[in-house]
Amino acid sequence: MSIKTKVLSTAFILGMLASPIQGQVYANESQTKLNSHSSNLTEHMQASEIVQPKQVLESYLLSKSKQFNLSNKQISESFTVKDYEFDKNENFHHYRLQQLYKGIPIYGAEQTFNIRTDSDKVSFYGEVVSDIDVEIKTSSEQISEKKAISIATAGIEASIGEVKQYDSEVTAEKFIYKFNDNYYPVYLVKASTTSPEVGYWHYFVNIENGQIIDSFNAANEITAFGYGVFGDKQMFKASYIDGLFKMYDQTRGDGVITYDYDNNINEDIVSRSKLFTDGAAVDAHANSQKTYDYYQKTFDRNSVDDQGQRLLSRVHVGDNWNNASWNGVYMSYGDGDGIRFHPLAGGLDVAAHEMSHGVIQHTAGLIYRNESGALNESFADIFGAMVDRDDWIIGEDIMANGAIGLRSMEDPASLIENRTQQPYPDHWDRRYTGSLDNGGVHINSSINNKAAYLVSEGGEHYGVEVTGVGREKTEQIYYRALSVYLTPNSTFAMMRQAAIDAAEDLYGEDSAAVTAVEQAYNAVGVQ
Ligand SMILES: [Ca+2]
Ligand SMILES: [Ca+2]
Ligand SMILES: [Ca+2]
Ligand SMILES: [Zn+2]
Secondary structure, rough: OOOEEEOOOOOOOOOOOOOOOOOOOOOOOOOEEEEEEEEHHHHHOHHOOOOOOHHHHHHHHHOOHHHOOOHHHHHHHEEEEEEEEEOOOOOEEEEEEEEEEEEEEEEEEEEEEEEEOOOOOOEEEEEEOOOOOOOOOOHHHOOOOHHHHHHOOOOOOHHHHOOOOOOOOOOEEEEEEOOOOOOEEEEEEEEEOOOOOEEEEEEEEEEEOOEEEEEOOOOEEEEEEEEOOOEEEEEEEEEEEEEEEEEEEEOOOOOEEEEEOOOOOOOHHHHHHHHEEEEHHHHHHHHHHHHHHHHHHHOOOOOOOOOOOOOEEEEEOOOOOOOOEEEEOEEEEOOOOOOOOOHHHHHHHHHHHHHHHHHHHHHOOOOOOOHHHHHHHHHHHHHHHOOOOOOOOOOOOOEEOOOOEEEEEOOOOOOEOOOOEEEOOOOOHOOOOOHHHHHEEEEEOOHHHHHHHHHHOEEEEEEEEEEOOOOHHHHHHHHHHHHHOOOOOOHHHHHHHHHHHHHHHOOOOOHHHHHHHHHHHHHHHOO
């Protein structure tokens, strides 16, 4: 690897050369683009004349006076060095220039100039502007930076709604800005927002009268990737904002954002490249997007509230926390203790389960205790198993202790429930009637889980034969029961009736789907 020495960080104006000679000006060339223009330095001077690379730069610019359509005096006053790097091994000098007009940077008019001193090669890229003729008023006739910022933020909030907090200080910088073939002295006001919309706002405010000349959002959506907690490659949407990639997906609803909560505050997850390296964040972000897409494609539902509610996730919550949760606003994922659980963000069914609690909250609103609470948990498992479609186990990927999963929908009783130290119930007669776990919401959910499994896959259960109708019909039946029929206090008996009504609506009274639902609930003893 070559070593780059950053010699200079602050800009300076190139000094005027001793006796600049007024160059001839081409009348037909108001502006010159020199893209990929490179020439051998010996065209312009003898290698022996090279004293300082900066002198080479100055001489080069002056030698291009005609193409640039700038006088030698203008050239010597029009460029500042924004950045200079020197690579010793390569004898490579790199300059990044900013063109000025009357001392003010011209927006976008940057150039690179590279010199390889051992081969006398130079290259020059970039646009040089020469057709500006703008009067710059004295500072007493200009609006203040503060005023420009308040004009821009008012504009932002008129377009996206009130911004309670900007993500960083809103800044204003003077530029000459070209818009519709005219040049204006402006303040470029830059503001970063997350709520109510993700944006990296650029507002160009006229220095003289405070008019907003132009504005845009420079937060770009991109596809990024990373490797999850188990090394699986995940692709997901992110944003490119001000030189950094962030886990902001602006393409789904009002957005999908994942934060690092390791320090007990939301911190942006950023990367200098499209590769993200925080496995838990990669999984949480990708799984939120997959779950969003499932609801969108399967039920035409726009996020948990069907109004595009922003999906917010936090990873590294707590200290080796063995849990994941939904609190109405955030999905939170613990890292697990490595003994019972791996990082919980690694489970697609876990993510889909948590987000489905949001859907349940905005549909039937099943109250989180006793029978309605068990149905709430069961719906979260059902949709968890529909998003993570390759099995009927919940949490198979996140177990560190060798268990097959947290819960089995296919055979609930094959797993021992932690609190009761009993097999999960797979029949109404085996339901839990104690007060632990809000009246067994994570326990009795298994009775309805088994019914949903039977509707889809069929089978014999306690002597009752069920002919399954497949996942596609099953998910529609349960979604319709949840969103059209059930209410906060619904019981298992109402669940049975709602599933029958939903199956009748969707597939007809005499359909195999109705029979499957009736038989499935007979099999688990729910009448
Ligand atoms: Ca932590
Ligand atoms: Ca799976
Ligand atoms: Ca699963
Ligand atoms: Zn749950």
